[in-house]
Amino acid sequence: MTLRTDGPANHSQAECEEILRSIPDWFGIEEALLEYVANTKTLPTFVIRDGVQALGFVSLRQHFAQAWEIDCIAIHATARNKGLGTMLLLYAEQWLIAQGAQFLQVKTIAATSPNPHYAQTRAFYERMGFTAIEVFPELWDPQNPCLQMLKAIRCA
Structure with missing residues (x-):
């Protein structure tokens, strides 16, 4: 595997959509999936590739x-x-630090939801240094309670 990460740039929305559709347990709400794809056109987006094949992305x-x-x-x-999410996020964090960023937050499904897939997601963010800071039980909807997590990526 010859990996490279690029960005930030506007990336192929089709590539990002293919990635999201490959993991429907996380991105099974069509309206949200399409919004994430559309956002890759305007938000700083980083892609990790094996050659020309897009394997993952992060939009900020x-x-x-x-x-x-x-x-x-x-x-x-x-x-x-395979460690690709870690590599991708660390690459994006270095770019953020160069932009003067100090904090990076993420919202995901809270542990009050029994969804086992999001337990994996929370564990990933915790390994990456994020700390849970607040649950918003109805920000999205009662079946998808929102957990806000925060990471200090650079001291002032």
Whole structure:
């Protein structure tokens, strides 16, 4: 495998859509999936590739000069659990630090939901240094309680 990460750039929406559709247990809400795909056209987006094949991507949203959010991160089903998400996120964090960012947040499904797939997601973010800071039980809907997690990526 010859891996390379590129971005930020506007990437092929078709590539990002293919990645999201490969993991329907995480991206099974069509409206949300299409919104994530559309966002890759306007948000800073990084892609990890094996040659020309896109294996994963992360899109970032800026809220304030020092505060950013992961809009979407996904690794293709055939490439999961090989460290690619870690590599991709670390690459994006280095770019954020160069932009002057201090904090990176992410929203995911809270542990009050019995969804086993999102237990994996929370564990990934915890391994990456994110800390749970608040649950918003109805931000999305009662079946999908929102957990906000935060990581300090650079000290002021």
